[in-house]
Amino acid sequence: MTVLRRARPALGTLVELGIRTSEGPRRATRPGWGEAALSAGWAALAEVEGAMSAFLPESDVFRFNAAPAGARLEVRSGTAAVLRLSRALWRESGGLLDVSLGTGPAAWSLDSAGGTPVLCKHAAEVRLDLGGIAKGYAVDRALEALAAAAAEAAQPPACWVNAGGDLRTRGVAVRVHLRDERAGGARPWIELREGALATSDFGARARARLAGEAPRARHVSVVSPRCCLSDALTKVVALSGRADHPLVLAHRARAFIHDPLR
Amino acid sequence: MWARYRRVSFTLLAPAAVLVAPAPSFAVDYLTAEQAQADSFPGADRFEVREVELSPEERAALASRLAAPFPRSRWTLRLAWRGGELLGALVVDDVVGKFERITYSVGLGPDGIIRQVEILSYRESHGQEVRLPLWRKQFVGKSAASPLRIGEDIAGISGATLSCAHVAEGVRRIAHAFPELLRAGGVTP
Numbered sequence: 001m002t003v004l005r006r007a008r009p010a011l012g013t014l015v016e017l018g019i020r021t022s023e024g025p026r027r028a029t030r031p032g033w034g035e036a037a038l039s040a041g042w043a044a045l046a047e048v049e050g051a052m053s054a055f056l057p058e059s060d061v062f063r064f065n066a067a068p069a070g071a072r073l074e075v076r077s078g079t080a081a082v083l084r085l086s087r088a089l090w091r092e093s094g095g096l097l098d099v100s101l102g103t104g105p106a107a108w109s110l111d112s113a114g115g116t117p118v119l120c121k122h123a124a125e126v127r128l129d130l131g132g133i134a135k136g137y138a139v140d141r142a143l144e145a146l147a148a149a150a151a152e153a154a155q156p157p158a159c160w161v162n163a164g165g166d167l168r169t170r171g172v173a174v175r176v177h178l179r180d181e182r183a184g185g186a187r188p189w190i191e192l193r194e195g196a197l198a199t200s201d202f203g204a205r206a207r208a209r210l211a212g213e214a215p216r217a218r219h220v221s222v223v224s225p226r227c228c229l230s231d232a233l234t235k236v237v238a239l240s241g242r243a244d245h246p247l248v249l250a251h252r253a254r255a256f257i258h259d260p261l262r
Numbered sequence: 263m264w265a266r267y268r269r270v271s272f273t274l275l276a277p278a279a280v281l282v283a284p285a286p287s288f289a290v291d292y293l294t295a296e297q298a299q300a301d302s303f304p305g306a307d308r309f310e311v312r313e314v315e316l317s318p319e320e321r322a323a324l325a326s327r328l329a330a331p332f333p334r335s336r337w338t339l340r341l342a343w344r345g346g347e348l349l350g351a352l353v354v355d356d357v358v359g360k361f362e363r364i365t366y367s368v369g370l371g372p373d374g375i376i377r378q379v380e381i382l383s384y385r386e387s388h389g390q391e392v393r394l395p396l397w398r399k400q401f402v403g404k405s406a407a408s409p410l411r412i413g414e415d416i417a418g419i420s421g422a423t424l425s426c427a428h429v430a431e432g433v434r435r436i437a438h439a440f441p442e443l444l445r446a447g448g449v450t451p
Contacts, residue, residue, distance in 0.1 A: 007292050007381035009426035009433075014364070014381060016290075164425075177288050179386065184361030186288040186386050
């Protein structure tokens, strides 16, 4: 088995891309396709970050946050996809998952009627922060780019993407070590063969943020078919304190609470 | 005869190595400095390694410009040449976080513009040995192993607070210091 594996700082964390470039009988493929696949993966990540980072002035999210009430902004299709999922999960979770972090979950809407999606701002104070979903979405897009490159090279897709713990794999079993957020180190935990895993920590000094309410679970992982879903569901599980939250079950996900709060 | 000596020295060395080098609980090697320079400067036909040293005065000036400490004085510049033209240089550095040690490279053009940042290796550790000289020493000069590996099993880490802030600070340090590093290396772009 030959594996290409690279890591770079991206999405505010360290991102690892991996792809298996050969297996079994040697196939006739273009040399260097693995490197080209990695380049496509980095490009997919950069595209999502450029569209959804709250800190980049060209991003859809930055433009929305800076815009006045009543603004209608054309947004990229990826941003629209994340916003649609956010809206659906907000409804399904009874408002637990809120990408406006409490500034006005009903004060934004997406108008996709005219082809190019348009994001509407209904109140001056509403701010969006897609951090809770967009990282997972970026992982999904990077994985799709890797898998597409593999398919083009007539290889079975065997690749993975790990963005600081938001991890998705296809065709490769990844042994996942769970990082101990307080004492350091990492312990072997599960093996992920197919699908997506996201881990979030909502402790006092954690980077992840939740709207308003205090979490009922601190350290949470969710396995599901897509990383954007896993990423979003960690918040639902942390806020509800329930690994068996109906939303988790509805999305064929599985949640793990590593460190329940009382 | 030689084979026997080898076996003897192996059995003597192995336990000692275990004693002085506590194993990191999680580690990945991605690239060697040589691979990173080839990746960052695919057009280069020659690489030249120059060891450079910044004076305390230069470091103090950099620290005040950065408004942050600039502790490192000795650096390795890996100059990328195509014929007589300088394409840029690769600088390798490492940063120590609370529980992790990350070796990374920055490829810069002669204009000082960053072309590529790559992680060369990642070490995650229990507790404070990250900061111990012995623990750190075991990685000196070996950002090791080919990324093309046979029969490797793949392990990933899942955490939540893993930040690239230290790497970002390091990259910023190197970008600011680059003109001084080139000058110290006797290179005029």
